[in-house]
Amino acid sequence: MNLLDPQGPVAAANSTILVDSVAIMLAIVVPTIVAILGFAFWFREGNPRARYQPDFVYSGRVELVVWSIPALTVILLGGVAWIGSHQLDPAAPVPGTGSPVRIQAVSLDWKWLFIYPDQRIATVNTLTVPAGAELNFQLTSSSVMNVFFIPQLGSMIYTMNGMVTRLNLRADNEGKLQGLSAHFSGDGFPDMMFDVNVISQLAFPDWVAATAKSDAVLNEESYKKLMQQGIEAGRPVYRLDDPRLFDLIATQHIPPGPGPQVASDAPHSGGQHAR
Amino acid sequence: MLGKLTWSAIPFDQPIPLVAGGVVIVALLAVLIWVVVKGHLPYLWREWITSVDHKRIGVMYVLLASVMFLRGGSDAILMRIQQAIAYQSQGYLPPEHYNQIFSAHGTIMIFFVAMPFVIGLMNLVVPLQLGVRDVAFPTLNSVGFWLTATGALLVNLSLVIGEFARTGWLAFPPLSGLVYSPGVGVDYYAWSLQISGVGTLVAGINLVTTVLKLRTRGMNYLRMPMFCWTTLASSLLMVAAFPILTATLAMLLLDRYLGFHFFTNEAGGNVMIFMNLIWAWGHPEVYILVLPAFGIFSEVVSTFSGKPLFGYRSMVLATMAICVISFMVWLHHFFTMGAGPDVNAIFGIASMIIAIPTGVKIYNWLFTMYGGRIRFTTPMLWSVGFMVTFIIGGLTGVLVAVPPADFILHNSMFLVAHFHNVIIGGVLFGAFAGFTYWFPKAFGFRLDERWGKAAFWCTFIGFYVTFIPLYAAGMLGMTRRMQHYDVAVWRPWMIVAVIGMAILTMAVVCQVVQLVVSIRNRESLRDRTGDPWDGRSLEWATSSPPPVFNFAISPDVRGEDAYWEMKAKARQQQFAHAQPEYQDIEMPRNSPTGFVCAFFASIMGFALIWHIWWMVILGLIGAWATFVVFAWRDHDEYVIPAADVARIDRANIEERRNLVSLAGSV
Numbered sequence: 001m002n003l004l005d006p007q008g009p010v011a012a013a014n015s016t017i018l019v020d021s022v023a024i025m026l027a028i029v030v031p032t033i034v035a036i037l038g039f040a041f042w043f044r045e046g047n048p049r050a051r052y053q054p055d056f057v058y059s060g061r062v063e064l065v066v067w068s069i070p071a072l073t074v075i076l077l078g079g080v081a082w083i084g085s086h087q088l089d090p091a092a093p094v095p096g097t098g099s100p101v102r103i104q105a106v107s108l109d110w111k112w113l114f115i116y117p118d119q120r121i122a123t124v125n126t127l128t129v130p131a132g133a134e135l136n137f138q139l140t141s142s143s144v145m146n147v148f149f150i151p152q153l154g155s156m157i158y159t160m161n162g163m164v165t166r167l168n169l170r171a172d173n174e175g176k177l178q179g180l181s182a183h184f185s186g187d188g189f190p191d192m193m194f195d196v197n198v199i200s201q202l203a204f205p206d207w208v209a210a211t212a213k214s215d216a217v218l219n220e221e222s223y224k225k226l227m228q229q230g231i232e233a234g235r236p237v238y239r240l241d242d243p244r245l246f247d248l249i250a251t252q253h254i255p256p257g258p259g260p261q262v263a264s265d266a267p268h269s270g271g272q273h274a275r
Numbered sequence: 276m277l278g279k280l281t282w283s284a285i286p287f288d289q290p291i292p293l294v295a296g297g298v299v300i301v302a303l304l305a306v307l308i309w310v311v312v313k314g315h316l317p318y319l320w321r322e323w324i325t326s327v328d329h330k331r332i333g334v335m336y337v338l339l340a341s342v343m344f345l346r347g348g349s350d351a352i353l354m355r356i357q358q359a360i361a362y363q364s365q366g367y368l369p370p371e372h373y374n375q376i377f378s379a380h381g382t383i384m385i386f387f388v389a390m391p392f393v394i395g396l397m398n399l400v401v402p403l404q405l406g407v408r409d410v411a412f413p414t415l416n417s418v419g420f421w422l423t424a425t426g427a428l429l430v431n432l433s434l435v436i437g438e439f440a441r442t443g444w445l446a447f448p449p450l451s452g453l454v455y456s457p458g459v460g461v462d463y464y465a466w467s468l469q470i471s472g473v474g475t476l477v478a479g480i481n482l483v484t485t486v487l488k489l490r491t492r493g494m495n496y497l498r499m500p501m502f503c504w505t506t507l508a509s510s511l512l513m514v515a516a517f518p519i520l521t522a523t524l525a526m527l528l529l530d531r532y533l534g535f536h537f538f539t540n541e542a543g544g545n546v547m548i549f550m551n552l553i554w555a556w557g558h559p560e561v562y563i564l565v566l567p568a569f570g571i572f573s574e575v576v577s578t579f580s581g582k583p584l585f586g587y588r589s590m591v592l593a594t595m596a597i598c599v600i601s602f603m604v605w606l607h608h609f610f611t612m613g614a615g616p617d618v619n620a621i622f623g624i625a626s627m628i629i630a631i632p633t634g635v636k637i638y639n640w641l642f643t644m645y646g647g648r649i650r651f652t653t654p655m656l657w658s659v660g661f662m663v664t665f666i667i668g669g670l671t672g673v674l675v676a677v678p679p680a681d682f683i684l685h686n687s688m689f690l691v692a693h694f695h696n697v698i699i700g701g702v703l704f705g706a707f708a709g710f711t712y713w714f715p716k717a718f719g720f721r722l723d724e725r726w727g728k729a730a731f732w733c734t735f736i737g738f739y740v741t742f743i744p745l746y747a748a749g750m751l752g753m754t755r756r757m758q759h760y761d762v763a764v765w766r767p768w769m770i771v772a773v774i775g776m777a778i779l780t781m782a783v784v785c786q787v788v789q790l791v792v793s794i795r796n797r798e799s800l801r802d803r804t805g806d807p808w809d810g811r812s813l814e815w816a817t818s819s820p821p822p823v824f825n826f827a828i829s830p831d832v833r834g835e836d837a838y839w840e841m842k843a844k845a846r847q848q849q850f851a852h853a854q855p856e857y858q859d860i861e862m863p864r865n866s867p868t869g870f871v872c873a874f875f876a877s878i879m880g881f882a883l884i885w886h887i888w889w890m891v892i893l894g895l896i897g898a899w900a901t902f903v904v905f906a907w908r909d910h911d912e913y914v915i916p917a918a919d920v921a922r923i924d925r926a927n928i929e930e931r932r933n934l935v936s937l938a939g940s941v
Contacts, residue, residue, distance in 0.1 A: 032666060043644055052581070065638075066642075082623075085617075088679040090611075144455055145546060147685070154682065161540040181754070187374065190758050256541065
């Protein structure tokens with residue numbers, strides 16, 4: 001999960017910007033800290049060699065310098081921020097080898113559902129992707145807000161009910177990574193960690209074929225069962241019945257997931273869904 | 276009859292909150308009984324509860340903040356222990372309890388520790404620094420304090436009756452909506468903030484008016500001490516930002532109580548609007564807290580370096596720049612919500628721009644020390660510790676303002692470490708510096724230096740031992756608010772952080788011991804001169820503690836560092852004091868309005884939380900009637916005769932003359 005050990009181009013660019021920004025700032029922060037400690041020590045009351053200058057209260061030259069140093073730093077970093085924001089826009093394409101893989105992620109209370117519409121399969125709490133290929137994510141939430149984040153692949157993005165966010169990533173090396181939700185979403189939140197299996201592009205079709213043999217089918221009915229609040233200990237896989245399931249969720253044709261099943265005498269809102 | 280309130284609201288099955296609540300109730304009852312039996316109640320009622328004296332109200336604010344600091348700190352200890360042991364296990368706190376604790380910790384530390392602490396110091400000091408006798412609206416000031424106390428009371432009540440929010444300190448919908456949080460927790464959160472928010476708003480209005488309209492002769496804007504400037508900036512932000520919070524929470528409450536759809540998933544509600552609104556208040560809020568701290572450091576560094584503040588005008592400009600720009604950066608709290616690259620970049624750069632005036636402030640304090648004669652008292656230690664720590668917090672802050680970096684740091688432990696870095700290193704260090712610096716002014720004796728320095732070093736070291744590991748955990752991908760985890764590499768850092776927490780706990784113990792030791796040795800620590808630190812601004816020109824009217828004769832200010840110049844002049848003129856002509860002084864009468872109003876507001880808040888509608892009406896009418904009675908008052912001032920003023924002031928002058936002659940003979 002180390003941010004400084006990126007496994008894809010987006011994470012690599014994120015962490016490069018992180019390290020460069022820190023380096024730029026350290027160049028003025030370290031001398032400033034040294035000066036603070038140095039001045040404080042030298043001008044201590046008991047030091048007879050320090051010259052007391054009670055009238056040194058203004059100096060145009062010093063003022064110019066003290067406004068310029070942070071201003072120049074910010075101009076430099078502002079450039080980094082502007083260029084970086086555009087290059088690393090989560091929706092920007094991340095070209096890779098082979099054909100891109102479309103993945104539709106849905107955050108549920110409290111598990112992750114990954115739908116592969118083109119392969120007509122779906123998985124829960126485990127994400128399997130081919131190395132080197134562009135990964136096009138569409139994300140939404142069945143209920144509350146969450147953040148989809150695989151630290152070693154880079155940029156995170158919110159999932160929200162009734163909305164679709166976009167994120168493009170690429171995993172360069174085969175292996176096992178971990179992902180998580182980075183926005184608190186209720187009692188089962190810490191159990192929203194998921195496995196990321198990066199496998200070779202050759203092995204990917206085999207994995208798809210094996211998964212498609214699953215007995216379990218994901219359709220509106222089984223999805224509604226899945227979206228009940230609870231923690232998923234296993235790693236179920238599904239055949240996907242209707243490739244438009246994600247759209248039905250994102251457009252609220254399938255209503256948002258329920259909250260805790262606690263009797264409440266308060267007026268209950270809801271029931272109306274955009275159709 | 277009692278709405279949703281039943282016996283099941285009291286968590287008989289959860290020993291921790293029940294025991295904690297029980298201890299607090301027993302302690303409160305014990306104090307109350309002691310007060311009544313000893314016959315202190317009339318004194319407390321007359322001199323404190325109904326007092327409209329800005330100094331007394333300031334002290335009560337700080338007292339409230341200190342008590343709530345112990346509560347919020349206990350929450351922090353519970354969380355750090357949980358995360359240290361909850362590796363591949365559930366730890367000792369189940370999610371429903373842990374989630375309440377971190378929500379309460381954030382809410383309490385911001386709204387009921389940091390806010391009352393800085394407002395208390397501003398209340399205590401600003402009228403004195405401006406050379407005036409009280410704030411602009413003394414009774415309103417008391418109302419503001421007591422409403423803040425009401426909010427604190429409701430938050431603490433949630434410990435034993437019902438539950439607190441489990442949604443985090445900003446209660447993001449839809450999680451905080453009725454569907455996903457059907458309990459009373461979010462209602463406790465929202466109503467306590469609504470009520471205390473009114474208190475904060477009136478405090479802001481009061482302070483803005485005081486600074487703008489009530490300055491003594493000759494105290495023009497560019498002669499005001501820096502703390503008055505930062506108070507002005509911070510209070511302007513309160514007036515501008517708190518209504519946003521009130522409106523946002525009102526919408527959330529409409530969703531929860533009346534089936535509205537501002538922030539629900541259904542019927543076109545939009546959660547992103549809540550995010551934008553809450554941070555449009557939330558980001559100015561952090562500057563509301565830190566600007567007064569900047570003011571405190573300016574006073575402290577200047578006083579203990581024996582020099583005027585370097586680049587005063589530059590500091591004023593920087594302060595007001597921060598005040599304005601702080602409203603233009605809120606989006607950096609959710610770069611990862613999918614706004615376009617242009618929006619992200621612009622808000623990122625705007626956020627960095629705040630670092631410019633902040634950096635200028637650091638350099639100006641640095642050059643205030645240059646050529647000074649620095650006395651390392653406790654407040655000065657807090658200030659130097661602040662400068663070093665705050666720069667590091669500023670560095671990580673600018674780092675998360677770079678959108679691509681934030682894309683991997685958002686909501687992580689790195690972020691948690693960053694904002695504790697600036698809030699502890701900035702606001703808390705500032706509050707403690709101000710507390711030690713102005714304590715003798717408020718109570719007439721200094722605090723013990725040895726215990727004060729011990730507290731500083733424990734806090735300083737404890738801070739780094741606690742929060743450097745959190746930075747590290749964030750770099751390892753750890754996100755915040757995890758009740759348990761299975762990632763082995765996070766564990767060692769959580770264990771180190773718990774050790775840091777132990778050091779921070781020792782720091783709090785040192786603070787308490789410092790207070791006890793100082794009270795016990797108050798005779799030897801007595802400040803008879805009113806000027807224990809060789810101060811520069813007008814609060815040191817009167818006795819410690821000041822008389823109720825602050826100044827017998829309104830001071831006439833001739834420049835920056837008003838009192839420093841008066842002292843220099845007095846030395847030159849060989850103390851040839853003309854006998855001043857004393858006059859009668861009119862002071863505002865005490866008023867129970869604030870206390871009574873808050874009493875009814877507490878009833879109303881509690882009733883709203885539990886849907887006890889008849890009680891809501893009772894509370895509302897009671898609070899309103901209190902104001903009507905106050906508005907129809909006939910006498911709101913009383914007169915202190917000139918003879919009394921003269922007697923009090925001559926005693927003060929006598930002490931002061933001794934000080935000046937001693938200093939002059941060196």
